[in-house]
Amino acid sequence: MASSSSSSPNLLTLIIDITPSTWGQRNIIRSAKDKALAAKNKSSAGPATLDDVLTAILAVGVSFSCLNRDNALVVIAATEYEAAVIYPRKGGEGSMESVVMGGSSGACGERVDAGLMNDYVRLGVAELINRAAERSEKLNAEEGNKEKSQATVSNKGAVIASALSIALCTINRFMVAHHAGVSALADTSYSSQRKDDEGILALMGGKSSSSKQQQQQSQQEERGMISSRALIIQASQDRTSDYNALMNCAFAANKSDIVIDGCFIPSGWKDPSDGKEDPKTSPFLEQIVDQTKGVYLSVPSGAAQVGGALSEVLMSVFLPPPNIRTNMNLPKLNNVDFRARCFETGESIDVAQICNQCLSIFKVKPKDKCLTCGAKVKKRSSSKGGSKRLKVS
Numbered sequence: 001m002a003s004s005s006s007s008s009p010n011l012l013t014l015i016i017d018i019t020p021s022t023w024g025q026r027n028i029i030r031s032a033k034d035k036a037l038a039a040k041n042k043s044s045a046g047p048a049t050l051d052d053v054l055t056a057i058l059a060v061g062v063s064f065s066c067l068n069r070d071n072a073l074v075v076i077a078a079t080e081y082e083a084a085v086i087y088p089r090k091g092g093e094g095s096m097e098s099v100v101m102g103g104s105s106g107a108c109g110e111r112v113d114a115g116l117m118n119d120y121v122r123l124g125v126a127e128l129i130n131r132a133a134e135r136s137e138k139l140n141a142e143e144g145n146k147e148k149s150q151a152t153v154s155n156k157g158a159v160i161a162s163a164l165s166i167a168l169c170t171i172n173r174f175m176v177a178h179h180a181g182v183s184a185l186a187d188t189s190y191s192s193q194r195k196d197d198e199g200i201l202a203l204m205g206g207k208s209s210s211s212k213q214q215q216q217q218s219q220q221e222e223r224g225m226i227s228s229r230a231l232i233i234q235a236s237q238d239r240t241s242d243y244n245a246l247m248n249c250a251f252a253a254n255k256s257d258i259v260i261d262g263c264f265i266p267s268g269w270k271d272p273s274d275g276k277e278d279p280k281t282s283p284f285l286e287q288i289v290d291q292t293k294g295v296y297l298s299v300p301s302g303a304a305q306v307g308g309a310l311s312e313v314l315m316s317v318f319l320p321p322p323n324i325r326t327n328m329n330l331p332k333l334n335n336v337d338f339r340a341r342c343f344e345t346g347e348s349i350d351v352a353q354i355c356n357q358c359l360s361i362f363k364v365k366p367k368d369k370c371l372t373c374g375a376k377v378k379k380r381s382s383s384k385g386g387s388k389r390l391k392v393s
Contacts, residue, residue, distance in 0.1 A: 009227070010067070012072075012229060014230075016125075017078055018077045019157065021136075022235050023235065044303075045302045047268055056311040059311040061112060067319075075087040076163045076166055076167055077121075080236075080239075089120050157238055164232065164249045237282075238284045250288045260288055261295045262289040266278060266279065268301030286337070290333050317331065341361065344371055347363055353366070358370065360372040
């Protein structure tokens, strides 16, 4: 049965941060707040729990599939140790191959089975959380020296870079499948034809970028190419050691004309002992979204994160396709902090020490070895004087 939709099909890749330590802390905060509010006969005011986020994600997925029956959906989950595709699952019903080639029922959203998506997403999240918990216990048991503890300081947070890399590979697979087995960027692609100065103007947000995007969109529709985008939903702090990998993914997505949207869900928690607040936004995610011309939102704390409110927020902001967003009043990034950040502390810095092996950035020179790649730090004197500079080998 031929598709009755005149619009081109879309692929949405959802990346979910399911770090157990982050959501475990949210559950504790939520329980304490709910008890205090219940004593005053008031309803819950957040923060969102993992179950709230999964419910909202499933609602977005089903709504997206109903926009066009040829739309395809992929869900990727990330913990602090690994990232994996949890929908569709490899092999069996609802496999990646069936999603790529499409269904046969002819019903609305035939590529996305709502029942399978609900079962697979929740099953995949449970499996990843269990593996992460087992690995944490094993590492805690084996951890016996301060040097190892210091070497893993920069590895807190979900592996968003790994998840985004998987997403880009999956998107390329879909685009090739919908382009007769030929790379979606081959020959006729605007990305491969544009000149260097046009690319720079596009990255700087020049006035000509909107017309170029419209021209590119019309070319894609004429060739029947699938339009791809990704949505990252993050709750944990940025993983500072993954900055270079994240930026490489952002540049690759920009070159392939893949829009990346970002949603950060803050806890709104302030530690009464030291007054330190949990992060309210993700600077890395802001940079990725700005680079790929997506939409970024830091969900307000409170009732906006509870129950169906979170589903409404996600659908109203991220569900519309990129080609109609210019006509909508969506959140905009006005002030993006592009300063380099220390891979050890996450602080914004103007002058830094850089590893010449992995290009990691540090506020203070590492003593013995690079905390990211483990390369040894060597010192050598300048020929003009006694000053020394950092060299990592």
